[in-house]
Amino acid sequence: MKTIVTGGAGFIGSHLVKKLVKLGRKVIVIDDFSSGSIENLNSLGIKKSKIEIRKIDLTNFKETKKALRGGNIIFHLAARVGGLTYLHSAEDAELLALTENLAIDANVFKACLENRVKKIIYTSSTAVYPYNKQKKLGTVFSEKDFQIDSYQLCFDPDGGYGLSKIMGEFQLNLIKKIEIGIARLFNIYGENEPIDQKAHAICDLAKKAIHYPKEKFIVWGNGNQTRDYLYVEDCVGALIKIEEKILHSSPLILNIGSGEATPIKEIAEKMILFSGKKIKPTFDLKKPVGPISRTADIEKAKTILNWQPKISLEGGLKRTFIWIQKKLND
Numbered sequence: 246m247k248t249i250v251t252g253g254a255g256f257i258g259s260h261l262v263k264k265l266v267k268l269g270r271k272v273i274v275i276d277d278f279s280s281g282s283i284e285n286l287n288s289l290g291i292k293k294s295k296i297e298i299r300k301i302d303l304t305n306f307k308e309t310k311k312a313l314r315g316g317n318i319i320f321h322l323a324a325r326v327g328g329l330t331y332l333h334s335a336e337d338a339e340l341l342a343l344t345e346n347l348a349i350d351a352n353v354f355k356a357c358l359e360n361r362v363k364k365i366i367y368t369s370s371t372a373v374y375p376y377n378k379q380k381k382l383g384t385v386f387s388e389k390d391f392q393i394d395s396y397q398l399c400f401d402p403d404g405g406y407g408l409s410k411i412m413g414e415f416q417l418n419l420i421k422k423i424e425i426g427i428a429r430l431f432n433i434y435g436e437n438e439p440i441d442q443k444a445h446a447i448c449d450l451a452k453k454a455i456h457y458p459k460e461k462f463i464v465w466g467n468g469n470q471t472r473d474y475l476y477v478e479d480c481v482g483a484l485i486k487i488e489e490k491i492l493h494s495s496p497l498i499l500n501i502g503s504g505e506a507t508p509i510k511e512i513a514e515k516m517i518l519f520s521g522k523k524i525k526p527t528f529d530l531k532k533p534v535g536p537i538s539r540t541a542d543i544e545k546a547k548t549i550l551n552w553q554p555k556i557s558l559e560g561g562l563k564r565t566f567i568w569i570q571k572k573l574n575d
């Protein structure tokens with residue numbers, strides 16, 4: 246049985262490929278290497294002989310259809326994705342996230358149908374949930390807060406990126422001949438996360454602590470804003486369990502997160518601790534912070550998958566910090 250991972254050279258994709266290879270699967274990695282890299286696969290010790298790599302731009306349908314041939318199970322992770330600045334503030338960011346992701350998803354789903362794929366596991370996002378509810382602390386979302394079994398009259402996603410994931414979920418809900426799993430990922434972190442302009446808050450704060458005092462240690466906002474952080478290996482464990490549990494009838498939709506709300510200032514404190522330096526953070530209230538809070542209700546995933554996060558936040562952050570430190574020193 247061949248398993249395809251689109252975006253398999255990316256952050257989460259590379260960890261998923263590692264786990265699938267360990268389980269003895271034949272894995273095909275599809276990626277255009279716009280953000281992913283061979284280095285991501287090598288650094289996790291994945292042997293080239295164990296995988297097949299197809300360099301494909303999934304915005305091109307002909308290439309997509311050809312590349313997806315021979316796969317029974319598809320983990321579809323490829324997308325334009327990144328941190329707050331990359332996805333929302335840069336020029337044309339919203340438009341590009343929307344149009345590129347719509348094109349990638351539509352091509353992949355059509356090619357899956359034409360190639361008679363058996364299962365699709367799609368990485369959706371917390372960004373599908375109503376943005377307006379995320380302006381206060383304590384916001385927890387269960388899967389019922391956004392449903393795709395009826396056409397809702399209004400959406401309130403997090404930007405063009407969130408809208409593209411909503412459209413991805415709607416398309417999947419209309420597919421009848423393939424078993425579908427949809428993982429609404431919250432904030433995933435760990436080794437291989439981009440540390441360039443696409444970096445999320447954890448990598449950004451780790452870099453600032455490592456570079457201090459050459460670089461100022463600035464936290465965006467007052468630091469009280471919270472996110473739901475899940476270590477990448479726990480995320481991959483859930484994706485694989487979703488594949489096992491998918492039923493034919495309708496998409497299995499699950500929040501995948503830690504279920505815990507962590508203020509960003511707590512992440513900053515941990516990064517300072519790991520650096521071993523005496524740093525007093527500056528809080529810049531003029532910087533954008535995105536949602537004030539969003540946390541996953543993960544009861545459904547725990548029950549259906551018999552899964553729960555194994556790695557503590559402290560442990561996962563330490564691993565990530567050490568990896569970034571090494572990467573910056575190489």
Ligand SMILES: NC(=O)c1ccc[n+]([C@@H]2O[C@H](COP(=O)([O-])OP(=O)(O)OC[C@H]3O[C@@H](n4cnc5c(N)ncnc54)[C@H](O)[C@@H]3O)[C@@H](O)[C@H]2O)c1
Nearest residue numbers: 252255256257277279280281302303322323324368430433
């Ligand atoms: N990282 C998170 O916290 C998070 C949260 C919610 C959802 N997700 C979703 O999980 C998936 C993986 O995200 P990630 O964080 O690993 O990001 P990533 O950028 O590391 O991975 C995406 C991969 O897709 C590839 N790609 C992009 N455009 C492509 C194209 N046109 N053709 C072929 N390949 C292309 C990139 O090169 C990259 O390897 C995405 O679908 C993302 O939306 C991630």
